[in-house]
Amino acid sequence: MARGRFILLEGCDRAGKSTQCTMLVDALKAKDLSVELYKFPDRTTTIGQMIHAYLTNSKELDDRAIHLLFSANRWEAMQEMKRKLSAGIHLVVDRYAYSGVAFSTAKGLDLTWCKNPDRGLIRPDITFFLDLPTSEAERRGGFGDERYEKRELQENVREVFLKLKDKEWTVIDAKKSILAMHFEILRETELKIRDGEKDGRFAEED
Ligand code: Z5A
Ligand code: MG
Secondary structure, rough: OOOOEEEEEOOOOOOHHHHHHHHHHHHHHHHOOEEEEOOOOOOOOOOHHHHHHOOOOOOOOOOOHHHHHHHHHHHHHHHHHHHHHHHHOOEHHHHHHHHHHHHHHHHOOOOHHHHHHHOOOOOOOOOEEEOHHHHHHHHHOOOOOOOOOOOOHHHHHHHHHHHHHHOEEEEEOOOOOOOHHHHHHHHHHHHHHHHHHOOOOOOOOO
């Protein structure tokens, strides 16, 4: 059986990651593919609840401590994600380790220090980076409710994302309409899935 593909949507705040993840999962299901959605932070776990308390300003934490909690929140999902990929289930993932590094580095932590706790996590087969200027993000609903939703920090975060971007990322212009973005993401994903069926490769780990 071909291994499922790990499809990651990363990017700037309000770029439409969650909207696109849901649309992609629905479109793949409509094609009778086996697919599940993961979202980080996963606020349902004990660690996720600590992260939620921090993001909604009801708890203060040292910058390094919260960085490690975000990473631990990914590690606690790893075995289950691995099992699902091995069983041929495709995973659509809403944010991952790049968000972890981008936000903590933008707050002033060292880039290499930030990358270390995530070393060894399963690597995505395809990474979409949804790029949106902060001025556009501010015009979309809900900006300003959580701890990190501040213009200056968001600009720094985007800069770190652009530094992390490697040539394998697929950049999506998030100023486009929801549907235009969806068709672009779906087309690239289907190509990747077909590729995987040909060779049944497993993604390497770091
Ligand atoms: N964080 C971290 O620090 N470290 C980590 O390791 C991780 C995360 C994993 C919470 O994340 C915070 O955690 C986040 C990063 C940090 N901090 N901030 N800020 P989250 O994923 O839970 O955040 P969120 O609440 O889901 O927001 P988001 O991800 O920024 O939004 P989005 O998913 O990209 O966008 P959306 O919810 O799909 O759409 C936002 C609005 O825009 C909505 O009204 C849509 O209808 C509209 N929209 C969407 N697409 C379009 C287009 N194409 N045109 C016009 N309007 C659109
Ligand atoms: Mg989201």
